[in-house]
Amino acid sequence: MLAMTTSTFGSQANTGLVVGGNTVDNALGAAYSHLSIRPSFKKNLAHPIMALFPIKRFRPIRELWIACVSWCSVTACLCTVLAQLPLAQSPVLAQSPGTPDALVVDLGKQTRLELVHLSPGELMMGSTPEEKAWATGIEGGAQPGTERESYEGQLPRKIKVPHRFWMGRTEVTVGQFRRFVEETGYVTDAEKPGGHTQCFNPKWTSYDFRTSVVHPWEPMPGKSWRDPNFQFPLQDDFPVVCVSWTDAKAFAAWLNEQASLKLNIPAGYAYRLPTEAEWEYACRGGRQDSTAYWWGDDLAEGQGRFNISAVDFLPDRKQKWPLASAPWSDGFSFVAPVDHFGERGRNGFGIADMCGNVWEVVLDHFDPKGGHEELHTTKENYRPVCKGGNYFDVPGNARCAVRLGLAGPHYSDSRDGFRVCLGPIINNAP
Ligand SMILES: [Ca+2]
Numbered sequence: 001m002l003a004m005t006t007s008t009f010g011s012q013a014n015t016g017l018v019v020g021g022n023t024v025d026n027a028l029g030a031a032y033s034h035l036s037i038r039p040s041f042k043k044n045l046a047h048p049i050m051a052l053f054p055i056k057r058f059r060p061i062r063e064l065w066i067a068c069v070s071w072c073s074v075t076a077c078l079c080t081v082l083a084q085l086p087l088a089q090s091p092v093l094a095q096s097p098g099t100p101d102a103l104v105v106d107l108g109k110q111t112r113l114e115l116v117h118l119s120p121g122e123l124m125m126g127s128t129p130e131e132k133a134w135a136t137g138i139e140g141g142a143q144p145g146t147e148r149e150s151y152e153g154q155l156p157r158k159i160k161v162p163h164r165f166w167m168g169r170t171e172v173t174v175g176q177f178r179r180f181v182e183e184t185g186y187v188t189d190a191e192k193p194g195g196h197t198q199c200f201n202p203k204w205t206s207y208d209f210r211t212s213v214v215h216p217w218e219p220m221p222g223k224s225w226r227d228p229n230f231q232f233p234l235q236d237d238f239p240v241v242c243v244s245w246t247d248a249k250a251f252a253a254w255l256n257e258q259a260s261l262k263l264n265i266p267a268g269y270a271y272r273l274p275t276e277a278e279w280e281y282a283c284r285g286g287r288q289d290s291t292a293y294w295w296g297d298d299l300a301e302g303q304g305r306f307n308i309s310a311v312d313f314l315p316d317r318k319q320k321w322p323l324a325s326a327p328w329s330d331g332f333s334f335v336a337p338v339d340h341f342g343e344r345g346r347n348g349f350g351i352a353d354m355c356g357n358v359w360e361v362v363l364d365h366f367d368p369k370g371g372h373e374e375l376h377t378t379k380e381n382y383r384p385v386c387k388g389g390n391y392f393d394v395p396g397n398a399r400c401a402v403r404l405g406l407a408g409p410h411y412s413d414s415r416d417g418f419r420v421c422l423g424p425i426i427n428n429a430p
Contacts, residue, residue, distance in 0.1 A: 102350075103166055103422065105261065107179040111236075113255075115166035115422055116350050123281045124156040124290040125371050127401040131292050134396065141309070141325040141394020152401045153370020156290035159277050160373060167274060167282040168419035170338035170352050171360060172251060175236030177225060177243065180254050189244040189410040190224040197242040198413035199229035200334075206322050216392075217413065228414040230334050231315045237337040239358045239417040245384035245409045248273055248361055248418035255420065265422065272429065274421040276364040276371040276403065279387050282421075283354040283400045285347030292399045293355055294347040299395050303328045305345050306356035307336040307391045308398045323394050334391055356398045358417035359386040363429060366405025377430050383408060390415040 105113040127135070132152065136142045180186060190197035196219045204216040223229050225242045243251075255261060255271035265271075274282065285294040295301050302308075303326075310326040312333040313319060321333065330336070339345065339352040346352050354360075364375055365382040383405035389398025392415055406416070 102169070105255065107176055108183075109179060111175050111179045113172070113176050113420075114169040115420075116169050117164065117166050118161075118282060118349055119164050120160075120162050121281060121286065122158055122160050122288055123277075123284050124288060125159040125277065125280050125373075125401070126153045126156040126290070127292070127399065128156060128290055131290070131297070131399070131401070134292070135399060135402075136396060138325075140396025141323055142396055151368065151370070151403050156401075159281070159371075161278055161281045163424050165269075165274075165278060165421050165423035167278070167349070167351060167421045169350065171239035171358055171417045171419050172248075173236060173338055174225065174234055174238050174240045177240040177251060178236070180251050184254055186247075186250055186254075188224055188242070188247045188412070190242050190412050191226075194221075195224075195410075196221040197223050197228075198411075198415075199223045199242070200231075200414060202229070202231055206319075217415070223414075230414070232334070235337060238335045239338055239353070241335065241358055241414045241417050242412045243417065244412040245273075245361045245406065245418075247412070248420075251418075252420045268425055269422055270425045271420055271422050272426070273361065273363040273418060274423065275375045275426070276362050276385050276387065277373050278421060278423060279360065279362045280371065280400060282349060282351055283347070283388060285349045285351065285354075287348065292401075294400060299326065302326070302355075302395070304330075305341055306330065306353065306398065307332050307340070308356045308389060308393050308395060309391070321392060326395055332391060336391065355388050355400065356393070357391055359390045359404070359413075359415055360388050361386045361406065361416060361418045363426075365430070366403070368405070371403060375426050375429060377428065381408075382430070386416055 101117050103115045103117070105115070107113055134140050189195050198217045199220040200216055201218050201220075220229060223242065225240050225247075227234070228242045249272070252271045252273060256265070261271075283294060284291075287294065291297050293299075293302060293306075295305060307330050308326055309321040309324040310328055310330045311320050311324055312329050312331060314321070314333045331340070336353075336357055338357070341352070347354055362385050364372065364385045365378045366385045367376050367378075371385070386404050386406055387402065388400075389402055
């Protein structure tokens with residue numbers, strides 16, 4: 001039931017390439033480059049050949065030749081002009097010929113999943129002492145005296161992502177996850193007997209730091225991705241939440257199991273969760289310096305770019321999140337539809353919501369010493385890493401370098417979601 005609009009990879013990819021919102025036929029693109037013949041063609045090619053024909057003896061041949069050359073020149077000029085038209089509306093393809101800039105996976109029932117192609121590259125993983133100090137200070141949204149674990153590791157260090165891969169352009173949505181469940185009957189961890197998920201308790205009013213801190217999220221049986229207890233209707237374009245690391249991996253496995261997709265996956269590649277390094281590379285959008293956010297260090301520049309704890313009222317209340325410190329409204333106290341912020345919310349790779357909206361679980365197991373260049377796993381008591389912060393988080397918690405370890409592989413929360421990638425198969429992947 002699944003189908004990809006790009007039927008093959010590599011040099012013979014022949015259709016469904018989506019570039020900058022336009023669908024471009026790769027074969028057509030190749031044809032365009034072939035037809036980009038300059039008018040100088042006539043001058044350079046016609047004259048040396050014409051020297052072979054004396055004027056009087058070969059006049060008919062000469063006239064026929066001139067007519068042919070003229071026709072070809074006019075056609076070439078016309079094709080050159082036509083070739084410019086669609087390309088003028090699209091960003092220049094930075095990828096090698098035949099490499100799709102983006103893939104669109106058709107999940108059926110008008111549901112699609114988009115992935116963006118990323119070339120091999122480097123990033124600075126982690127954060128500077130100045131960034132950490134800001135993030136744990138009042139400006140970053142922390143309460144005085146807050147101590148953050150040194151989750152982000154020591155100084156920013158250069159990390160390589162030596163392979164190309166495709167990263168989900170958005171977080172996986174409710175609609176996409178629903179297609180998976182419809183096709184497979186999959187039951188999430190939260191829905192299993194005895195299962196539960198962390199949800200917002202609408203009876204919660206505020207923190208009381210003088211006494212006991214009552215957290216607004218608590219375990220709730222009966223809630224799940226189908227009903228995250230948001231107090232407002234669920235939408236198909238919301239990021240799916242209340243799904244565990246195990247559930248996220250099952251979604252990726254479903255993509256791989258579809259025969260119609262398998263034919264289109266490059267040799268040695270598979271759909272899976274991104275590694276921590278791949279995620280942070282994708283988050284930084286191609287930047288190779290160390291900044292708090294993908295647009296730089298200035299929080300004010302984040303207005304209109306991401307969904308975090310801002311000055312928006314909670315549903316049916318005249319109250320914002322108590323720790324909110326972004327001095328603007330992003331329009332949402334809970335989840336926002338994916339890619340809601342459009343161009344302004346997309347990083348240098350064109351990927352949306354890497355910071356904020358929902359935490360995104362990745363493949364690695366949490367190492368309190370910091371993230372790794374290669375996939376990091378542990379054998380016992382492993383805690384999946386999640387990245388990027390969420391709608392409830394203060395600005396200091398929604399940076400590129402932020403990382404947390406979840407309670408376990410079956411833990412889920414209405415602030416946590418995921419995105420998938422199409423990357424090289426990792427043999428020791430959990
Ligand atoms: Ca996110």
